[in-house]
Amino acid sequence: MQKILVINSKGGCGKTTMATNLASYFATQDLSTALLDFDPQGSSIRWLNQRPKSGSSIYGVHVASSKNNTGVTRAFQMRVPPETERMIIDAPAGITGNELIDLIRHVDTIIVPVLPSSIDIHAVTRFIQELLLVGKARQKGLNIAVVANRAKKNTLTYRALERFLKTLKLPFVTTLRDTQNYVHAAERGIGIHEMWDKRTEADKAQWRPLTRWLDDVNQANTKHKIAR
Numbered sequence: 001m002q003k004i005l006v007i008n009s010k011g012g013c014g015k016t017t018m019a020t021n022l023a024s025y026f027a028t029q030d031l032s033t034a035l036l037d038f039d040p041q042g043s044s045i046r047w048l049n050q051r052p053k054s055g056s057s058i059y060g061v062h063v064a065s066s067k068n069n070t071g072v073t074r075a076f077q078m079r080v081p082p083e084t085e086r087m088i089i090d091a092p093a094g095i096t097g098n099e100l101i102d103l104i105r106h107v108d109t110i111i112v113p114v115l116p117s118s119i120d121i122h123a124v125t126r127f128i129q130e131l132l133l134v135g136k137a138r139q140k141g142l143n144i145a146v147v148a149n150r151a152k153k154n155t156l157t158y159r160a161l162e163r164f165l166k167t168l169k170l171p172f173v174t175t176l177r178d179t180q181n182y183v184h185a186a187e188r189g190i191g192i193h194e195m196w197d198k199r200t201e202a203d204k205a206q207w208r209p210l211t212r213w214l215d216d217v218n219q220a221n222t223k224h225k226i227a228r
């Protein structure tokens with residue numbers, strides 16, 4: 001099972017948008033998919049509840065609403081069906097310190113969405129430092145990728161973000177444009193991979209480098225496990 005965490009301590013950068021679109025993508029690939037919402041706001045679970053009956057099924061858990069004394073992360077592992085092939089966690093904003101360590105303990109892959117703004121660039125710099133220094137993400141062999149979200153190409157702020165992301169020693173895998181397609185998809189409980197409108201083709205193309213990267217790291221992880 002590939003376990004993917006979508007996280008950034010900054011609010012509103014697109015964590016839920018990416019987590020729900022990823023879940024929808026995997027489900028349409030006929031992979032058994034679980035979506036775990038760690039946010040008390042429950043946006044991912046609300047999305048799942050809007051999902052049309054005809055859509056590929058996704059197993060959902062609102063972990064934030066079911067904390068117990070045994071610890072959140074231990075409990076969530078137990079709750080996904082054993083046949084799950086892709087598990088996606090939608091993290092709330094503001095996760096740092098021990099909570100961060102606890103959350104990354106059970107995943108193999110991390111996606112960090114970032115918005116093009118100086119405030120977001122500043123916040124993500126700190127967050128990535130924490131992920132690497134406090135979370136010891138590299139030592140744990142976690143795969144981390146950064147995604148620029150809500151990009152308006154040819155703007156100065158986007159160019160500043162692009163320049164910044166290229167300086168990181170982490171893969172900057174793709175850029176998602178700012179489009180109402182994500183807003184419409186969110187309202188309907190689907191992802192852009194389930195929309196057939198010609199206007200979503202550019203978005204699907206922007207997802208391809210990310211889904212390819214996820215596939216590559218998953219294959220490498222599987223080989224590593226077999227070799228061990």
Ligand SMILES: Nc1ncnc2c1ncn2[C@@H]1O[C@H](COP(=O)(O)OP(=O)(O)OP(=O)(O)O)[C@@H](O)[C@H]1O
Nearest residue numbers: 011012013014015016017093150177178179182183
């Ligand atoms: N690429 C995009 N184009 C247009 N709108 C977007 C895009 N990505 C996200 N949004 C919109 O931005 C808002 C915030 O996105 P989202 O809820 O995914 O962020 P979040 O990081 O999960 O926020 P929170 O920290 O509150 O959980 C939502 O209204 C969403 O529809």
Ligand SMILES: [Mg+2]
Nearest residue numbers: 015016039043
């Ligand atoms: Mg969210």
